[in-house]
Amino acid sequence: NAGVTQTPKFRILKIGQSMTLQCTQDMNHNYMYWYRQDPGMGLKLIYYSVGAGITDKGEVPNGYNVSRSTTEDFPLRLELAAPSQTSVYFCASSYHETAGNTIYFGEGSWLTVV
């Protein structure tokens, strides 16, 4: 079972460059999330989506954009990369009929901005 798949796994960006982290899930989950995790820290929510065409900001949305054109895909766009965006990024998904269901994570994308 593929679950939540993220690409790329590793990437080095130069300051000011842009890139898109791809995320796809094959579990027909309606909710998807992007988190970032800095060394020794917990997960901070960047953006989330409750379904195709609907996205909302999390705790740390500045410098990022998302879109959700299909149920399966939830790409995260970094515009004008900054060193502060060096982090590990996790995409996650869950299925909700009511709030409080389990979320499942992808394997992570390690991003370094130099």
Next chain:
Amino acid sequence: QKEVEQNSGPLSVPEGAIASLNCTYSDRGSQSFFWYRQYSGKSPELIMFIYSNGDKEDGRFTAQLNKASQYVSLLIRDSQPSDSATYLCAVNVRGTYKYIFGTGTRLKVLA
């Protein structure tokens, strides 16, 4: 006050002992609580969740929830070196589908 707080550790316990991990949360209306385990360089994986006050057991793991005191804990019985990891507490934000994570507690089980 942080929304979800955990002691960063490391918490060191000998093999075979009980490891006790604690988490407090600020939103009294939070309704669902999750414990994730994260090995170094890996993604978080769900251990268990709890919604109701009291204890919930799953194998060597027991989650305890006290909504009046706003804390949730995870007990690991018969700790093994393979349990050495960072344990993340997550809380579902009331009325939303957002999950807020604590910074995690690093557990070391000494052989």
